[in-house]
Amino acid sequence: MSVHPNHAAARRRLLGLGLRAGAAAALGALGLSGLRLATAQEEVRIKLTVKRFEYSQKILRVKKNVPVVIEITSEDVPHGFSIPDFHARADVVLPGKVTLVRFVPDKVGEFQYLCDIFCGSKHEQVEGTQIERTEAPGAAVLLFGARAEECRSRSVAAASGWHLA
Amino acid sequence: MTQSSIDRRQFLKLAGVGGAVFASGLPGFSLAQSAKDFYFVQLSDVHWGFEGPPNPDAKITLQKAVASVNALSPAPDFIMFTGDLTHTTDDAAERRRRMAEFKSIIGALKVKDVRFIPGEHDASLDRGQAFTEFFGKTSYSFDYKGMHFIALDNVSDPAASLGDEQLAWLKADLARQGTEARIVVFTHRPLFDLAPQWDWATRDGAKAVDLLMPYKNVTVFYGHIHQEHHQMTGHIAHHASKSLIFPLPAPGSQPKRTPLPWNPAAPYSGLGFREIEVKGAAYGFEVTELPVVKPA
Numbered sequence: 001m002s003v004h005p006n007h008a009a010a011r012r013r014l015l016g017l018g019l020r021a022g023a024a025a026a027l028g029a030l031g032l033s034g035l036r037l038a039t040a041q042e043e044v045r046i047k048l049t050v051k052r053f054e055y056s057q058k059i060l061r062v063k064k065n066v067p068v069v070i071e072i073t074s075e076d077v078p079h080g081f082s083i084p085d086f087h088a089r090a091d092v093v094l095p096g097k098v099t100l101v102r103f104v105p106d107k108v109g110e111f112q113y114l115c116d117i118f119c120g121s122k123h124e125q126v127e128g129t130q131i132e133r134t135e136a137p138g139a140a141v142l143l144f145g146a147r148a149e150e151c152r153s154r155s156v157a158a159a160s161g162w163h164l165a
Numbered sequence: 166m167t168q169s170s171i172d173r174r175q176f177l178k179l180a181g182v183g184g185a186v187f188a189s190g191l192p193g194f195s196l197a198q199s200a201k202d203f204y205f206v207q208l209s210d211v212h213w214g215f216e217g218p219p220n221p222d223a224k225i226t227l228q229k230a231v232a233s234v235n236a237l238s239p240a241p242d243f244i245m246f247t248g249d250l251t252h253t254t255d256d257a258a259e260r261r262r263r264m265a266e267f268k269s270i271i272g273a274l275k276v277k278d279v280r281f282i283p284g285e286h287d288a289s290l291d292r293g294q295a296f297t298e299f300f301g302k303t304s305y306s307f308d309y310k311g312m313h314f315i316a317l318d319n320v321s322d323p324a325a326s327l328g329d330e331q332l333a334w335l336k337a338d339l340a341r342q343g344t345e346a347r348i349v350v351f352t353h354r355p356l357f358d359l360a361p362q363w364d365w366a367t368r369d370g371a372k373a374v375d376l377l378m379p380y381k382n383v384t385v386f387y388g389h390i391h392q393e394h395h396q397m398t399g400h401i402a403h404h405a406s407k408s409l410i411f412p413l414p415a416p417g418s419q420p421k422r423t424p425l426p427w428n429p430a431a432p433y434s435g436l437g438f439r440e441i442e443v444k445g446a447a448y449g450f451e452v453t454e455l456p457v458v459k460p461a
Contacts, residue, residue: 092324117325118253118325119323
């Protein structure tokens, strides 16, 4: 029986995920915190600052299905941070205080993050940055790009697809 | 003149949305004297103080709209501005100067029953302080000819929330109405998630919609998105109005929420205001979209 390449990739994915889940269950049965340890190891922490009207990073790179923690701090007034596509949002990002935003990027594509707290006269002036789609064989990478000049930023994510190594 | 204007009206009926009937694309301005109880006018997103290529006539657009409203015959019963009266500025003194200019210009409106709610450009940087000084409360309710009107403020909180206090007020206000009451809600932002990636939403708007759901006759008129748009949440219809400064693209239709370019061949295209006609005992509206300037 012939298998479409995409289907084969999907089966490899499922198999890989199944093996991971099975291993975690086995560790749990042994009373080990293997799953928690693995999660902690895979969690990506990204430090970000924001000020009128600028985020400190134009592009945030994350991997599909790898949990992300954004550690964000304002350098001036209260700002927002929201990625609607992943329902990830900070209630408010206050000056001098680290706010954590957790999410799992469970899809690839181009996404936007934005300041959703009206922070000043340039809040709405979006100057999106187009990021060329990357084709990195064997890599699963999302790119969140943001225009540094504006608080309300366009984010871009691109990926060549998810492959198990 | 009145009769000829009526004859020249071209209606596009979009019936069956929340009991409302819509009409648009008309060159005339006059309303028939009969078969209506009353009507009011909604103007939105004036952005007084804006300067830029999306509207090279920004300094005279509001005055032209005022003249067009004054030309309506018969005159509307009242006028509602649904926010962004002024374009935002970080300078508190400049904000007040713009509000004073706006108020002076609309002082030429023949109809003196004029009501306002703020937009985020008016109120988000000072939590509605300047707006309140010039235009009064940011949320309130009133009754007119058997209709209960509720004006909500989803912009004074820069995070675009109504807030628990206002939601409690809304709940108490609605509690005085029967479930058959005829209710109109005014907001600036949409109460539902129209396009969160463009900030076209209200964080706790769903809570307000939940409070409104037990009432059978509810319609929301709002602004913010600079275009005509109609959407239902359950039986509640939400109708966005055009702006008086520049149109914006359809929700989520492109990566960036940039103004549509000014068309020198058709100045003011995509801009306008609307009449909302309330008819008789049955709950329903006839919404008529009008251009800023009367076509020659």
